[in-house]
Amino acid sequence: MHLLLKLPRPVDCPIESQFAILPILQPAGPAGRLNSSHPKAYLTTLYHNVALCDYCMDRIKGEWFRCVYCAKDLCDECENLNPHAHDRTHFFYVFKAPVDMQIFRIVAELDNLEGSLPVLNYPVYYS
Numbered sequence: 001m002h003l004l005l006k007l008p009r010p011v012d013c014p015i016e017s018q019f020a021i022l023p024i025l026q027p028a029g030p031a032g033r034l035n036s037s038h039p040k041a042y043l044t045t046l047y048h049n050v051a052l053c054d055y056c057m058d059r060i061k062g063e064w065f066r067c068v069y070c071a072k073d074l075c076d077e078c079e080n081l082n083p084h085a086h087d088r089t090h091f092f093y094v095f096k097a098p099v100d101m102q103i104f105r106i107v108a109e110l111d112n113l114e115g116s117l118p119v120l121n122y123p124v125y126y127s
Contacts, residue, residue, distance in 0.1 A: 004094040006065065006079075011124040021119055022093070022107060043076075043096065050101055053078050064099070065092040071108065071116040089125040 005015075015021075043062040051060040053075040065074040069090045079092070109116045 004096060005068070006092045006094050007124075008091065009125075012126045013122065013124045015120070015124055046096070046098070048095065048099060051099075055081075064095040066095070066108075067092055068120050069118040089123055089127065091124070093119070 046062055048060040048064045051064050051073055052058065053060055054072050055074060055078040058075065060073065060075045063076040063079075065076070065079045066072070067086065067090050069087075072086060072090075074086075074092070105111065
């Protein structure tokens with residue numbers, strides 16, 4: 001299992017962890033066969049039924065971007081529209097397959113009234 005990160009530029013501090021950053025939240029890859037001439041085509045049918053984009057407030061379809069440091073969720077369209085709208089010292093992990101929401105609810109502390117804890121406890125960007 002791989003964790004996909006969208007890093008907008010080289011990091012100031014390496015991302016290192018003795019343990020898994022996140023538990024397995026997704027299957028090994030997209031269901032069915034991939035089209036080699038259009039490897040992202042499967043994303044047009046991927047719906048994250050319980051994830052809402054914090055900018056457009058629509059259900060997330062395709063790639064789901066979640067901030068590593070705060071509980072900000074973005075759809076592919078909103079993340080691409082203004083990649084600098086979010087804090088420049090933050091970055092996103094990207095879900096490209098259905099997410100096990102029972103595990104995600106625990107990991108992301110969705111029931112915590114004070115909000116989610118960061119996935120990483122240290123910065124990788126200083127400015």
